[in-house]
Amino acid sequence: MEVIYSTDHADHFPQGEIYEGQLIRPFECPERWDHIVAALGVAGFDHRSGPDVLDFAAVHAVHDANYVQFLQNFWANWLAAGHTGEAIPTMFPVRGLCHDKIPADIDGQLGFYALAAETSITAGTWSAVEASASLAQTAQRRVSAGASNAFALCRPPGHHASADQFGGYCFLNNAAIATQGFLNDGAQRVAVLDVDFHHGNGTQTIFYQRPEVLFVSLHGDPAEAFPYFLGYAEETGQGPGEGTNLNLPLPSGTGFAQWAAALEVGCEAIANHRPDALVVSLGVDTFKDDPISFFKLDTPDYLRIGQRIAALNLPTVYVMEGGYAVEEIGTNTVNVLLGHLNS
C-alpha cells in the first residue's frame, strides 16, 4: 500500500484549544503524525510518496469558493486588520440569526465560516490544509489510475469540514475531495465509510442530496458526543440523496463486538450501493484510551477492521482523520492497513 504524506502538516500547530475553561495544548497535535510515520516504518510500509500539486477542481466541487478563498487569504487579512494572536472564532451564526450575510469584518467572517471554537487558525494553517487535501487527492488519483489502495496521511483531518465551515480540527474535507475526485475520474458511484469516533458531519452535509455517494458513519451518539448537532440515525439523505446516508450512532462504552456489528450493517449497505470506489475516513479515536472519546476498541481490533473493509473488495483510499491517544495512534492506524493487506 502506497503511503502519501507530507511534512507540511507541521505548519499547522495552534498553541491553544479551549478545554475545561483553559487554553491547553491541542489534542490534534503534530506528534500524532510522527507516531504514525514511525509505526509505518516498523511495519515496512516503505512505498511512500509526497503529494502532487492540489488540483482545485475537486475542491471547488465540494467546497464553497468564497470559503476556500477565505481560508487561503485568512492569515494575511487577519494581520492586516491589526490582529496579532491565533484566530479563535467567538461569535457564530446559530439558530435565529442571519445565515446568508457574510460580514465585512474579518472577525465576523471567522465566525461565519466556523462551527466550533476549539479550532484555531494560525500563520501556517493554510499551508498544512492545502497539503493535507493534496494527499487525499493524490491517493485517490493513484487508485483511479489502477492501484488497489492507498493511504493518505492527512493532517489536519477533514471530516467535520462542511462546504463552507471549519471546526473540529478540520478545514478542507479531505475525504470529500477524494470522493469527488473518484467521480471526476469516471466512477459512477462512490461510498464513504467513516470509522472515526466522531460523526463526519461535514462529509454528510456535502453529499446529503447526492445519490451517487453513499455516506456511512459509525460514531458516538451525538446526543452524548461532539459534534452534537448532527449524526442521528434518522438522517437518511434528502431529495435525490434520500437513502444514501447511513448513521450508526453507538452509546458510551461500546466495545468491539457491538461496534463490529454496526460495521457489518455499514458494509452491507456499501455492497448494496455497488460503488466503484471506497473512501475510508480513518479515525482511531475509537480506542479505549482515547482522551476525548468513549468507545472501547483495543489495538488488535484494528486489524479486524482493515480485514472487513478489504473484504468489500473495492478500490480503497484511506484518509487519516482523528485519534488522540498519541502513543498508540501509530500502531492502531497501521493495524487497520495491515489488516486490509492481510485479509
Place this chain on the structure above:
Amino acid sequence: MEVIYSTDHADHFPQGEIYEGQLIRPFECPERWDHIVAALGVAGFDHRSGPDVLDFAAVHAVHDANYVQFLQNFWANWLAAGHTGEAIPTMFPVRGLCHDKIPADIDGQLGFYALAAETSITAGTWSAVEASASLAQTAQRRVSAGASNAFALCRPPGHHASADQFGGYCFLNNAAIATQGFLNDGAQRVAVLDVDFHHGNGTQTIFYQRPEVLFVSLHGDPAEAFPYFLGYAEETGQGPGEGTNLNLPLPSGTGFAQWAAALEVGCEAIANHRPDALVVSLGVDTFKDDPISFFKLDTPDYLRIGQRIAALNLPTVYVMEGGYAVEEIGTNTVNVLLGHLNS
C-alpha cells in the same frame, strides 16, 4: 431617580475571555459596577434599593422554560459530569446543523444554548444572573406603580440573550423582562430603545413578531461589529410584528452628531408607537475610548442622550447593558441619568 442594585453581581466573574488567541481577564468585569456606583454617589443618587425577589412570570414569558432551567442547574450538572473548569461553549448549532435536538450531554447543552464563545459560566453565574433580572423587574414595577423613572444597575447585561441563548456576556434578557413586566402590569404598548454600541439581537428576536413592542436599536453596523449576524436595517419585524423593529446601524468612527441624528429617527418612531412605557437598554460602549467598539461619543454627549430620552415624556426604566472603558463607565452612565433628570 431610584437606583435598584445588588452586590450579587460579583458572584459572576469568569476568569477568561477568548481574545487574540488568549484567555484574558474579561472586558465585562465587576469593576464596571464599582465605578458606576461610585459615580452615582458623587452625583447624589442616594435613593438606592435592593431588588425584590424575582417573579418568574415575566421571565418565562420571554425565555424558554428549558433554557431557564438549564441556566439554573448548569453548574451542579457541570460538576456532576466531572468537569472542573469554567464552562466555555465550543460547538454550536450553526447553519446546516440540527436546531431542534437538545443533547443529553452537558457540553452539548452548553453549545445548544449558546451563540458565542466569549462568555463563560462559573459557579456564581446563576446567582448574579437571577439578581440582575430581578433588578430590571423591580425597577419596572416601581415605574408601573407610578414612579416616573428608575435605573436598574444590571450586571451581567442582557440584550444579547435571546429566548434560549446566552452569549455576548448576557444570560437573561433584563430589558425584555422589564418590557414584559410592563405589559403584564397593564401597558398596552411598550418601546425598547437600545443605545448600547452592540445590536441587541436578543431583544430583537424575542419581540420580533409582537406588534405591541417596538424595538429601536442604534449600533455598530453588524457587517463590521459583534454580533455580526443580526442588526441590519432591513430587519423590520415579522408577521404581526412587521414594522415594529427599527435598526439604525452606523459605521465605524460615528461621532455624536451622526449618532444623535439616528437617535432622533428612533425617538420619532417611539413617539409614533404611542407606548405606555419605555425601556432603555443603556450601554455606554459608544464612548470614544471603549476598547471593543468604534463610535466616538464623548462624556458630555451622554447628558444630551438623557435629555432627548426624557423629552419622550414616558415612564422610563433604564437597564444597564455594556460599556468597557472601565474608568469612564461611571461618569458616562450617570451623565445619561443626570441628563434625563435635568431636561
